[in-house]
Amino acid sequence: MIYKKYSLVLIIAIDFYFGDVFGNIILIGQEGVMDIINSKNEGDYVNEAKMITMPGCFKISTVLQCGSTTIDFVNKKKIFAEIFLNYNDRVDENSKINKMIKITFGEKYITLSPKETYKNYSYDENGINLLQQSIRMLNNKVLFNVIKIYESNHSNNRTLAHSTVYDNTIKVQLYMIEKHPLWKYVKEEIVNINISTRNNITITDFINNSTTYKKNVALTLEEAxxxxxxxxxxxxxxxxxxxxxxxxxxxxxxxxxxxxxxxxxxxxxxxxxxxxxxxxxxxxxxxxxxxxxxxxxxxxxxxxxxxxxxxxxxxxxxxxxxxxxxxxxxxxxxxxxxxxxxxxxxxxxxxxxxxxxxxxxxxxxxxxxxxxxxxxxxxYKNFFDLTSFRIENNQLTLRP
Structure with a gap:
């Protein structure tokens, strides 16, 4: 368990979750996909998702293409979400789409609709885990991981590792930031980002409402x-x-x-x-x-x-x-x-x-x-020798 006596969690000990992972961060705004943060390709892997238009009987829809799979996000609940997406799939311009997935963020449930079937998933940790597993079963080449989902901006007095964050690794890092001895002295510091509609954005606001500002959580933690x-x-x-x-x-x-x-x-x-x-x-x-x-x-x-x-x-x-x-x-x-x-x-x-x-x-x-x-x-009274600590299973413990 985390060493409680000093309440000291040294964030230097853990690299960011996405540091060595190639894929995409999908940012969902109230009108749908608002940004895709791409990482570089490595080797023969194809992992960059992109938005494409799909012709329909009544209208043209815009969907996310991941190799031969497309994902259509429908945001009825008007939520903000960050999703990590990675896949290993060779595709060229002539390849056909052979798998279509529709994900609807409804008022009470998230609905997954492959082909003619659908299933509802609750907005809690269990429901999110089941959703991720179901998508993996539909296409085992796609890794779909929900980082966070929230409806409206959080107040600054809310804990960083709140219930709307679903990725456990990110939760650990948010917890570590909040328990860092300097956090109480910097949490109201102003972040310099180009948001025309907002001024004086604190680092707490920036982390809690990262998707609103079209940033992924890892980037806001880096800013902290x-x-x-x-x-x-x-x-x-x-x-x-x-x-x-x-x-x-x-x-x-x-x-x-x-x-x-x-x-x-x-x-x-x-x-x-x-x-x-x-x-x-x-x-x-x-x-x-x-x-x-x-x-x-x-x-x-x-x-x-x-x-x-x-x-x-x-x-x-x-x-x-x-x-x-x-x-x-x-x-x-x-x-x-x-x-x-x-x-x-x-x-x-x-x-x-x-x-x-x-x-x-x-x-x-x-x-x-x-x-x-x-x-x-x-x-800085709680800072001492880093060699006293070790990381195991995302937890900081005192070395024996």
Whole structure:
């Protein structure tokens, strides 16, 4: 079972469900199929579904072609759905359609209608499993897996791994995101997506209502991971800035290097992915080792400044990076861009930390540095050695 004592589930340990699987993500909107997310073909497999028009006695219908099988989606319930579809079937332009499947999302049931027969399936986990098995029996080359189905947008206070998500692997990942120590601090972060009718979409809204925004769940989870990493990199940059400014005023200033190494180790452990931007690799784990060695040797001032400048570039445009390279110092607009309103005050704090404004007096800088230490310690207290854990059957357990 999941290790409950720390309620820590490290999402780095599991790759996305679709990472090594070739097929399609079918997004069903209220008017029917609204998008097909194709993956590349590999080898001799043909697995890209496509929409085709079928002539009829009274009207032309648009259906989904999977090799020699077609699937007609009828959305009477006006639901949103994400479906993973994979098949192994050779087909060319002259091949005939020999299997037709009609799936109707009705008010009470999902109806499967191959040829002249039909069967109803309930909107619950058991019904969805039976539907998937029945389609597999109709054509064993087709893998049809329902990821999620929902009727209208979910509120932000609903759990991510809710009852309208039917894929167990995706449920595990949603659960892991929600139990991640940083989730409470990032769940209201705004996602930058091009939706003309909606502004200020939070990452919680984006995940819960992914199909509404024409995105698959895996992509929204990737966005959540990116937001968490951005927060971690920002804290690393913030810490380096205030350590450097302390040393700039007083090279002999007393700094709690053990605490510095502790919180930087927490940040490096929390990092999900290394990041590359403008041909610069950002990996807190590697950088922590360098910092650790230089602090021990006492040659840390130049290293601190080097990493401070490096991590500032992670949040800048190419032009801003060029200006930074020319001046070799952080202008106020860079600090404003990265730290204004970051982070939002914790529950016990009532005013903004105003980290973008660096005080002129050493004592005042040290006071803010103490706050930075406290914030990182609070947010990242549950991060520790990844090697203590293992994944078995989609569950995180402590190694014996």
């Amino acid at each position: 991971r990116r937001i968490m990493d951005d927060r971690t990199f920002k804290y690393a940059f913030l810490l380096l800035v205030y350590i450097y400014m302390t040393l700039k005023i007083d090279r002999e200033a007393v700094i709690d290097w053990e605490l510095f190494k502790k919180v930087f180790k927490q940040l490096s452990t929390a990092q999900i992915y290394p990041k590359e931007s403008y041909d610069i690799c950002y990996d807190l784990r590697l950088d922590f080792l360098t910092l650790h060695e230089d602090i021990i040797s006492g040659q840390y001032e130049k290293t601190i400044k080097g990493f401070m400048m490096k991590y500032s570039k992670l949040f800048l445009t190419s032009r801003e990076i060029s200006d930074l390279a020319r001046t070799h110092k952080l202008p106020q607009n860079v600090l404003n861009k990265v730290f204004q309103e970051f982070p939002k005050p914790h529950e016990k704090d009532v005013i903004s930390y105003n980290f973008e404004t660096i005080p002129n007096q050493l004592d005042d800088i040290k006071k803010k540095l103490e706050i930075i230490f406290r914030l990182i310690t609070t947010e």
